[in-house]
Amino acid sequence: MSVTTTTATDHKPDNNSATKLSGKHRMITAFTFFSMFFGAGNLIFPPLMAAQAQSATIPAALGFIVSAVGLPVLGVLAVASAGGFEHLASHVSPRFAAVLAFVIIMAIGPCFAIPRTATTSYEMALTPFIGENNRLALFLYSLVFFVIAFLLSLHPEKLTKSLGRIMGPLLIILIAVMFITCVFVPHAPLGAPNSEYAHGALLKGFINGYQTMDLLASLYFGIVISANINQFGVTEPKANHREVRIAGGEAGVLLVVVYAVLSFIGAISGSIRSVNGAQDTGATVLTNLTTSAFGTAGTTFVGLVFIVACFNVCTGVLSTCASYFEEHFPTVAGHAVGYKQWSAIVAIFSFIVSNAGLSAIITVSLPVLGALYPIAIVLVLLYMAERPFSSKFPRVYLWSVVLVAVFTVFDCLVRLLAVFGIELTTVSNFLASLPLYSEQLTWLIPAAAGIAIGIVDGILRRGRKTDAGRDQ
Template identity: 55%
Template sequence: MRQPSPSSNAIDASSAARTPRMRGLSPRQRIVMTFTFFSMFFGAGNLIFPPFVGAQAGAAAVPATVGFIVSAVGLPILGVLAVSFAGGFDNLARRVSPGFATVLAVAIILTIGPCFAIPRTATTSFEMMVAPFAGADGRWAAQLIYSVAFFALSFLFAQRPEKLSHVLGRFMGPLLLALIAVIFAACLVHGVGTPAVPGGDYASGQLTRGFLDGYQTMDLLAALYFGIVISANIRANGVGDEPQVRRETAYAGLGTGALLVLIYGALSYVGVVSGAIVAIDPAHDTGATVLTNLTSSVFGTAGTAFLGAVFVIACLNVCTGLICTCASYFHERFRTVAGHGVSYRAWQVVFTLFSLVVSNAGLSAIIRVSVPVLSALYPMAIVLVALALTHRWFAARFGRVYFWTVLLVGVTALMGCVSDLVVVFGGSLPWLAAALDLLPLQSYSLGWVVPAVVGMLVGVVDSARRHGRG
């Protein structure tokens, strides 16, 4: 698949003549590109979940945070590298089959886009910035007005995907980091006191629980397609050689990973401090509650407004990046619908308006439905990334491992998704739940691991058999 966004097509021969070709970005440009990538990743979930992990894990925050960082940072950055090596995620997914590549791509784009992630940015920032000051009677009207303003601003920022680094990389990203640094510094001054006893989902198995909660950031799925926008920004800075564009994308991904590790570690510590100040109820409280407790205690009444500003900036950054990514992909893949050409701007309008409607359904509803869907998509994405990283010395020699591994993992993950979605909507499928419970590691929500191993073995045998026939 070609990686540039549709707006990168505007970087035509005349603009190329105005911008001299470069072998690579300068150190300053790489820093800006890293901040751009970071800003696209770091949104509502990235702010909420690390403090919640720290507050629940308490004295066991270190292993919990390590598990969270592995899945919330390690997997996305490996995803960026894998996609860069493969020349695009579609090229990687086509190693399973062309049809699978299209279906999985659309499912991922809709998940990180208008169905879940984009609406969540507006809803979460509203909950933190406006809801505390809005009366219960006028809440629905306040949310509608806020979401219209929020998406209008994101739509405006997303007009030129290849210029996104001018907004996110040079201004919004550094501002967000500065605000998070203020919160962390306040925690260092306050001190942690006596950490809380691990509770909730983190009463035991903190490492595994942290790993699974890292799914909620959706960053692995986003990483598979954020390269579309980052690549366009790199080209706009004068890099015309495609292998160098992929290398610069990988550099930006590695820099983003380093920033995320530092920020997640800091926010987990913030959660430990907050949990020591005010105990939380894991069944009802969220990471937003953890942060609110802390800022209210440290900063007083101004703390709520300060925290709301942090959330608005983070969510606006991610919303803008996601709108660019989704509209760019659909424009490239579906240039015509029902015989009519569809522009980047048209897709941008569709995704923005759809997200506006979904965002007013409420944060809890979005999260409840998204969890099973993520549990289905993440295992397939993980095995594809793993196979891509071993392609040269393993998967390329046994090409059928892609088909069989993804098939068995996909069937298992989709069965789990169906079972969980039925429960979300008030039903139950006890026979399906019982069948899934027979899988090793299913109690840790890792029932797909053994099917993945079996799929690789079957793929090796199938590849050897076909090679023998040839």
């Protein structure tokens, strides 16, 4: 593996290795991490949620922050402690770890997340001025978008120079301008929450946090962050892992502050002009506010914010995916394929998918995310409870994850078939009748059952080993 994709575990301690980052380098690394996380979804979901929640914005925002910040930070901590996502997932089985790792990389990379960065920024920055369904404009925009992202991704260990020092701080400045605008724009008092947030706003906000995909991304972003920390001189494995955890925590603090600000912005915008949750998006909420304050210039401003946010995430995820493919598929059909080649392949594939349009990408991605997110949550939470619980009953990994996967994958297939016009009415009605299905939390039942079975399985296995020892 080349220097650009080397993780901390690939280095041996040496006398020249630093034991920790300087304060300046920690700040830059945290901004880099933040920039990789914070993309289009992060920017549009909190304002839309708050515009609908209105007076219930605080509990809704708290729920969102738990799932959109708390879970990804736990993911960073778990993966850093385990020495990589596949080591973590190997608690279920090595083969399962390899399959799940590939599926997650494809989801957060060339199939959904990377193409979405181009299409979302296009629709926010250009569509208001040139109209919808302009295929040629989308083609040209996405082409330029991915060429620039590819060039920056060629040196992932140097992302701190572009994302950490320039793009991340610029994004925060742009959001701060919107916040200051909210403080001075006249608005009515916050209204009553709509029906979805009138009851259970905390839980609704928690589920909305899934849509950022940050938990899945956190399982691999540590690869790139570790490489950047290596460049700052912290190459000793334990010290490097510690700095990855610190960077994840500091990025989490930044995300909490920004989500709180965006929720405030959304609540104020919703009090100025109501939104339709079934038709409008968070982009509409932001545009309503900036247009009210600045007119057409406001629309241009929001488009700029989206381009910066989407470009940050695209570059970071492109680097992450290329690093993964270089490590796991160094040769294809007998030919060596390095980091640069994989980066180009991922960029080209993402470019092709992006031209399907934002609506098609989101429609297909939602069922897949609904399958992957619960599996990731169970894995991360079990590992965080490793010392007090999971290490004593290691079979809980297998049983809980497999049972959750069986349910979520089956549900995903049913939803995907519906997307393509194949309705399994009887099956869909059965799923809808299950507890917590409308809240998208039915997976908690197989998770709890798997943990219980895993505990019993572990006790029985220990009993058999004890009996075998006595017989000898």
